[in-house]
Amino acid sequence: MxxxxxxxxxxxxxxxxxxxxxxxxxxxxxxxxxxxxxxxxxxxxxxxxxxxxxxxxxxxxxxxxxxxxxxxxxxxxxxxxxxxxxxxxxxxxxxxxxxxxxxxxxxxxxxxxxxxxxxxxxxxxxxxxxxxxxxxxxxxxxxxxxxxxxxxxxxxxxxxxxxxxxxxxxxxxxxxxxxxxxxxxxxxxxxxxxxxxxxxxxxxxxxxxxxxRAVDLGAPETFAPAPATRRLTVLADGPAQWHDGAAARSLSPRHAEILLLLQTYSEGLGTEQLATLLSDEGLGAVTVRAEISRLRRDLGDVLTSRPYRLIVDLESDIDELRRHIATGELIAAIRTLGRGGLLAESMAPGVIEIFDEVREDLRSRMFGTGDVTALNAWVASPHGRDDITAWNALAQRLPASHPQRAVAEGRVRLLDRRFGVRR
The missing domain is CATH 3.30.450.40 (GAF domain)
Structure with missing residues (x-):
């Protein structure tokens, strides 16, 4: 000093x-x-x-x-x-x-x-x-x-x-x-x-x-009440979307990743923690802060710093997916997951972890219930097509005379030859 x-x-x-x-x-x-x-x-x-x-x-x-x-x-x-x-x-x-x-x-x-x-x-x-x-x-x-x-x-x-x-x-x-x-x-x-x-x-x-932040006092939306909860959608095809009561706003993949991570880690993330969850290639603190600054510019005052933490209520379609899994609505969960949207496309380590978690939660619930309809829907989806465990579970649960059982057994053999793993 x-x-x-x-x-x-x-x-x-x-x-x-x-x-x-x-x-x-x-x-x-x-x-x-x-x-x-x-x-x-x-x-x-x-x-x-x-x-x-x-x-x-x-x-x-x-x-x-x-x-x-x-x-x-x-x-x-x-x-x-x-x-x-x-x-x-x-x-x-x-x-x-x-x-x-x-x-x-x-x-x-x-x-x-x-x-x-x-x-x-x-x-x-x-x-x-x-x-x-x-x-x-x-x-x-x-x-x-x-x-x-x-x-x-x-x-x-x-x-x-x-x-x-x-x-x-x-x-x-x-x-x-x-x-x-x-x-x-x-x-x-x-x-x-x-x-x-x-x-x-x-x-x-x-x-x-x-x-x-300057407003037009003559615009009717200026005095409209702010929505109590914002919504983030990342599972649909196309860009992730931010919904705040007005028209949906498309987000860059990086901004969607940041919002999803901050929602997941509600206690907040430091700059280095966020950088690690966004990239395993040494993303710099300056880059993270620049992205946070742009995110604030685009969406307003939705998060605070030290640590970075959301200061608005935010729901996402990931929450909806988790609720379907928790209540055993497996067909609805598979439909909500769809092709995975940002979860399937992102290379951010933290987002990959979220994807792995919800996918494994869904599989575990499905195998635990033995729901044949859900198993059929899962193996027909992009995420279950090569899931040898799911195909094997389906084959075991179908009657011997069921025509789909032969298909399931054949897919197990194919995947076993392709990947060399039999579960």
Whole structure:
């Protein structure tokens, strides 16, 4: 949590000159910073005894929770988490979202970074405006309405001069209203040149997301109640479909795989876990986060991050299939499975496991009941055509005089020769 050695000592010397009532030379400190120092001094901030955020009058816990839950940035917080939190883990920095007054709505990062930030009161519900704390990146970004980076001794308050921060404002893409800032605060990582560029790129993604959520107040569907449950269909021929009460929307195979896996693992999945379930060829974390970002853009706020977890009720035709199996409706189960859709086509290890599970559940229930009609339907399906165990079970259950028994016995011999396995 210490400033990098790249911070020039002449900045600190200029700061000391400024506090002594002298005007630092123009080439010793950025004009952006010097002007902020002047505003901070004029606001009556004591650089030696300032208690960042203390004089802001924090809201009560209940009022604060209610306030941030309804803030415009609450809707895009999962996107910020998806794009930033995995990358900062272990880097000694925290990510903060503020409102337009500089109140910290969320401060996120690993526990050690958040604990260190708490020691300077960089915590949720404190206010880090320029008028309250003096020169700092989130406060200055709000004041000048553009992205800024503040390094070590450029801060006005002495207690925070061993920190670095980079922040950029977020605007409503339709009205242009200033909503708050996204900030990265911490040690050397927050002082790196790419830190501000990274924050700006996330702000751009957030504003695109906000724009995609903009509504036409004259459209009748704007005020229609949201469906309580969404539905995912993956077993039919053709693309997987997302149903949310409006017209069905086709999904890419990757997005359908992600949704199916998150529904299956309702407790949530980390980035690496999801990557492993999606591909056994080393799918990168960046690729996973990019797909999650696109999924949110297409479907809205349907999942959260760290871990990735669905935050809407989702049913699928896999659920329907499982219910048919559980209740012994085997013909209906075979028809619902059909040719398998995404389950049969996907190469994602996690989806292959789901396919293996439901197929084996169906076979086990079928063999347990000995239902000849179901066995006939199964061996006539794409999944049972080469199932030697099913053909053998059918042959054993049909009367010796039944014409289908001879066919079943012949298929057992054929499969035995073809695969060399007799069960």
């Amino acid at each position: 210490r400033e990098g050695t790249s911070v020039s000592t002449h900045v600190r010397r200029a700061y000391e000159q400024f506090l002594a009532g002298q005007t630092p030379a123009d080439d010793t400190v950025r004009s952006l910073v010097r002007e902020s120092w002047e505003r901070s001094r004029n606001s009556g901030i004591d650089p030696d005894e300032a208690d960042p955020g203390h004089d802001s009058g924090p809201l009560s816990d209940a009022d604060f929770e209610a306030y941030r839950a309804t803030h415009r940035l609450a809707a895009v917080r999962p996107l910020v988490q998806s794009l930033m939190l995995d990358d900062i883990a272990g880097s000694g920095v925290v990510v903060a979202l503020t409102d337009k007054q500089g109140r910290l709505l969320w401060v996120e990062g690993d526990s050690s970074a958040r604990d260190a930030a708490a020691r300077i009161n960089f915590v949720e519900n404190s206010v880090w405006s320029e008028e309250t704390v003096g020169t700092n990146a989130p406060g200055l970004a709000l004041t000048v309405n553009r992205g800024v980076q503040i390094i070590g001794p450029e801060h006005f308050s002495g207690p925070i001069q061993k920190w670095n921060c980079a922040a950029a404002p977020v605007h409503d893409p339709v009205s242009g209203e200033l909503l708050g800032v996204i900030d990265v605060t911490g040690g050397p990582a927050a002082a790196a040149p790419f830190a501000l560029a990274a924050v700006r790129s996330v702000v751009a993604a957030v504003e695109r997301e906000l724009q995609s």
